Amino acid sequence: MTKPDIDASKLTITLTQTPKELLDQSELKFGKYFTDHMLCIKYTEENGWEAPEIKPYGPLAIDPAAFALNYSVQAFEGTKAYRAADGTINLFRPEKNLQRLASSSQRIMLPEFDQEQFLECIKELVKVDQRFVPNDYGYSMYIRPNFIGTEPNLNLVYSREALLYVYLSPVGPYFPRTVKLFANAIEARAWPGGVGSFKLGGNYAPSMRPAMDVVSKGYDQILWLLGDDHYVTEVGTMNFFVFWVNADGEKELVTAPLDGIILPGVTRDSLLALARQWGEFKVSERKITMPEVVTALEEGRVLEAFGAGTACIVCSVSEVFYEGQNLAIPVDPTDPDAVYGPLTKRLRAELLDIQYAKTPSSWSVPLV
Numbered sequence: 001m002t003k004p005d006i007d008a009s010k011l012t013i014t015l016t017q018t019p020k021e022l023l024d025q026s027e028l029k030f031g032k033y034f035t036d037h038m039l040c041i042k043y044t045e046e047n048g049w050e051a052p053e054i055k056p057y058g059p060l061a062i063d064p065a066a067f068a069l070n071y072s073v074q075a076f077e078g079t080k081a082y083r084a085a086d087g088t089i090n091l092f093r094p095e096k097n098l099q100r101l102a103s104s105s106q107r108i109m110l111p112e113f114d115q116e117q118f119l120e121c122i123k124e125l126v127k128v129d130q131r132f133v134p135n136d137y138g139y140s141m142y143i144r145p146n147f148i149g150t151e152p153n154l155n156l157v158y159s160r161e162a163l164l165y166v167y168l169s170p171v172g173p174y175f176p177r178t179v180k181l182f183a184n185a186i187e188a189r190a191w192p193g194g195v196g197s198f199k200l201g202g203n204y205a206p207s208m209r210p211a212m213d214v215v216s217k218g219y220d221q222i223l224w225l226l227g228d229d230h231y232v233t234e235v236g237t238m239n240f241f242v243f244w245v246n247a248d249g250e251k252e253l254v255t256a257p258l259d260g261i262i263l264p265g266v267t268r269d270s271l272l273a274l275a276r277q278w279g280e281f282k283v284s285e286r287k288i289t290m291p292e293v294v295t296a297l298e299e300g301r302v303l304e305a306f307g308a309g310t311a312c313i314v315c316s317v318s319e320v321f322y323e324g325q326n327l328a329i330p331v332d333p334t335d336p337d338a339v340y341g342p343l344t345k346r347l348r349a350e351l352l353d354i355q356y357a358k359t360p361s362s363w364s365v366p367l368v
């Protein structure tokens, strides 16, 4: 007999006795304020997936010897719910996040789960806490699924018990400004044969010290270069794009390929699809190196560079520190105060319009 999978029809809901006060939208800081409820679904190898539960947000009881706490058996996701002008709430391509969670969790021997049934449970959670979904354009509800190995066992086998849980954080618009990156070729976030393409907590802890080092030098984030040729991979929370006239004289939007090094961003995929639909310039997923970018900058061929991810959507890069030099990246030559380059701005506007259901799209998934 096959073990039970996640079954949304078995979902139970226990509402909080102490509902929180809604914060004023202006006080929303990214990832610091959580809603009233969370979704928890337990798994054991013996009995499969248990009935999903929505219950008051609060601490988890975890055995101190759990796999997640000793060996970082943890995968996570980040997606958002957006309130449209008519009040309805939509998720943005949530199935992409659940496919990625399945792929990340398989890499660390966490069990498979029914993605559609899990999505139904997530929709219920957002419905239960829908009073927290902000109204204004630019604001949204960040959704954080976590998947952890909970079996208490110090042996390096795999966790035969797991917990899939989801909590919500209403978030404000990302402060619109350009970012300054520090190109790091000394340390590596990911490498061939490694796990850079999976959203695993274990990838992030080791990036914190290098990231804080560059913050103390006045930069926002690291641009991770890999190997002796200084392959331009990504930013670590964002995928990285360059819009330039390439060495062959073609106008091209280029980003690193899905070669196992970079995280396959949903924002990345969406922007590539939009730019390909326009058909106005070449759109490439291919390896570029930092020396190629430097040459292009010297020859005035770089038009814009930007980072892309769920948290900020897109943000223009105005500076990259590389090999002892600050390289200025053009943002918008017609406007010295611009925070977005023209292409970055257009991509951002088209994506926001889909997310807030101004533009009808199959990428928008309504709650009901």
Ligand SMILES: *Cc1c(COP(=O)(O)O)cnc(C)c1O
Pocket (backbone or CB within 6 Å): 078, 199, 234, 235, 236, 237, 238, 239, 263, 264, 265, 266, 267, 268, 308, 309, 310, 311
């Ligand atoms: C989550 C993440 C991104 C962005 O992915 P989105 O799906 O667009 O949010 C990029 N790089 C890394 C390393 C990430 O963890």
